[in-house]
Amino acid sequence: MGKGIRIPHTLVLLLGMMFIAYIATWVVPQGFFETITLENGRQAVVAGTYTVAQDQVRLSPFDFLVAIPRAFAAAQDIIFFVFTVGGILAIARATGTIDALIGSLLERFGTKPQMLIFMVIFVFSMASSAIGTAGEYIPFVLILVGLCKAMKLDAMTAVGMVVTGYGIGYGVSAFNPFTVMVAQQIAEVPLYSGIELRLAIFLPFVLIGFHHVWRYMRMIQADPSASYVVGQPCPLAGKETLDYPKLNIRHKLILLGLIATIATAVWGISEKGWYLYQLGAMFILWGLFTIIVGKLSADEAANKFIEGVQELATTAILVGVARGIALIMEDGQILHTLVHAMSLPLSHLGAELASVGMFIMQSILNLFIPSGSGQAYVTMPLMAPVSDLIGVNRQIAVLAYQFGDGFSNMIIPTNAVLMGIIGMAGVPYSAWFRFCLPLILKLMLAASIVLMLAVFFGYGADVQPV
Template sequence: MKKAFKVPHTLTLLFSMMIVAMIATWIVPQGFFDTALTETGRTVVIPGTYTLAEERELLTPWQLLTAVPRAFAAAQDIIFFVFIVGGVLAVARRTGTVDALIGRLLEKHSDAPHKLIFMVIFFFSLASGAIGTAGEYIPFVLILVALCKAMRLDSMTAVGMTVAGYGVGYGVSAFNPFTVLIAQGIAEVPPYSGMWLRLALILPFCIIAYHHVWKYAQKVIADPNASMVADLPCPVGDISNKNYPSLNKRHKLILGTFLVTIGIAIYGISQHGWYLYELGACFIGWGLLTTLIGRLNFDQASDSFIEGVKDLTTTAVLIGIARGIALILEDGQILHSIVHGLSLPLSHVPATISAFGMLVIQTILNLFVPSGSGQAFVTMPLMAPLSDLVGVPRQVAVLAYQFGDGFSNMIVPTNAVLMGIIGIAGVPYDRWFKFCMPLLLKLMLAAAVVLMLAVVFGYGADVQPEVVLAPVEAVTTLNQGS
């Protein structure tokens, strides 16, 4: 009798991907583009400068092992942010605020879970599209898990609405400063140009995401055994038939300070370029305020904080290992080779197909360069001149980059924020992949249609910079490498 196939643990899957990445560095040609520093200190590749490495550098199993602690060091900002958020939320739960909030929300929305799902997806997408929020949603995950559980939903639904919200937001962003503006600057099209189309796409793409998550949620409501995580423990415990405390003035004051903290974080991100270190400081400050307002003694707060951190140890480990995959590819000097090789076929197909090809390339490359701004600096210097050669407006090339980066953020295991969210919610990566892949395909299909129509109707032609096409020799260099 054959044994049923058992999907490996997420940690096993991620480490296996590191091994595959190491083997790929033995096979894929090693090479690189010349690079230059921008005024902001970021490194951008120079088109037409791809060269093969003179000597192949073989990574050894020892380098694979040393990549693990290096990856933890490289991902320390998101790891420590997750620890801080987990600890501070545990303090807030100790005051009864989180349970009181859930009880109040259940009073108002227990009979309308579809409204909750749509509101979370829509508002998260607006925030991500405006200021590039993603990791900032981590504090909401356990709250949404508890709320979904109380509504007879599951943690997969909570993760679905959270990740779909920021994935759609990044994908159709009108003016995300970390993706859209950087890509438009590199492509030499005016900042914020073409915004009308991106604004028009927000609602349709949110509806696609909402339909996917709500369709799954309906199955769970009808039959709890249909849940994809029915056999797993819920990270917030058994909360069935729980008596929630009333939302008193102290709880409201703690929630008010939470909103102020989020507001300060958003202001810092948009005006001063804050990121995870500063956000972590904001939440530490909120944790101290919560301790005082909730009338906890510092020993109680410390115990709760440590327990919250302990609960997220697995999540932190997964985030670190996920970063190791990209690290191996960088060490093996094949990242630029992958970018170069994927771009070659685009010059041999019609413009509409090239636009779709750009979407596919950006989606694949997000596995290796999960940073949105990092991907822009690596790919847009190549895609912009290539789009001129194949007759695709540069604005469309920017849109293809947005779609590829944003939507695939929902599924690539090298995305530390994704691994943090599913880890906190107790959702294994393989089950999340099974849930999210159909949604990704729906969004990609819609994106492909938008891109092809954008080429047909000349989206961005009004802001296309005047370009002097390179002579045949230079085109050959761009397509084949020097």
């Protein structure tokens, strides 16, 4: 950074983006597609039905201000999940379990941080690819921050492991029920079809992510002052432990409770359609179990829980404001206009370049529609017929969608899960952007090559609707 250049606070950046979205509602033509209600109750747009709105909406400055508390209400599920997890982890830390776990992991990986980085990215990618986990990683953030600090690394390394695993898992998912399955259903190609290619590219993309985080780790090992978060307060300030307690039977029982909680959450997600409310309830149950096994008094547990919640107030505010950007665009009737305008140029490209264009378009639209399934319902009904016109198989259109949704999730500030993760780790968005942008460019290049080869070799021709 040049001398005198000052990066605004993440909250300032998000409010600025929200204001730009508000100004855009006065400048961008307003319009919408017709929508239909699917069997699952979700709304999907109807291709070829875009019309300019007859009744133009003019949002007043007061509407802009009202959108801020509305955004907090719209993001309440992730906000209260973050609060719940933060409070419960503070209780677990009070029992010594978190410190004992960090000490145990240090004994195993203290001299081999590269193994830790690969394992975390690989396992998180596998979970996101298989069952669409994302917010479930938030409980691991502070544990990994503490572990990295003990290894003389920084919070950025910890966040890099978590977000890289999450983003790559979504991007190259084999059968994520919230993205791939939804998109294939809308594109009218058989569910789980084309899985061979997605499985084949999984490890190469994981290795790209691992190499990026590993290189950063080596850089700060050689020169700690090169850290992108040097001088930033650590979320564990004053709580770093030098003499880690040994894992005793109580600690192991509490950790087994955490494993059971996560396993039950995975089952609930895949079998019962659970989401953050149910996951929050499971963590509260684990918290009660932790209080009993850890022999904490009711008052001590209450105080620790509140301390944990207080430490995440900034994170909750960022998550809420991030939701307001898309909310403003929806209110101002310009979201569908942007989707329509971005889909038009694809018809003027050759099939190979058009597949890459689809990928880029989905990446940009993810800024405004950060929900994976929500983006599928808005864009896939358009991309499927567009792909037919330009000679791109619908299976490739699905692949372009999941690349665009997954990889861009790692960097867009409207992604509430990302903002929750970096907020919990105390990493400013500007620093994260600096770390993540080169990785995104590498992943986009690799994804573009995969898409063009997929077009060249006729990927998805066997399931293309006639």
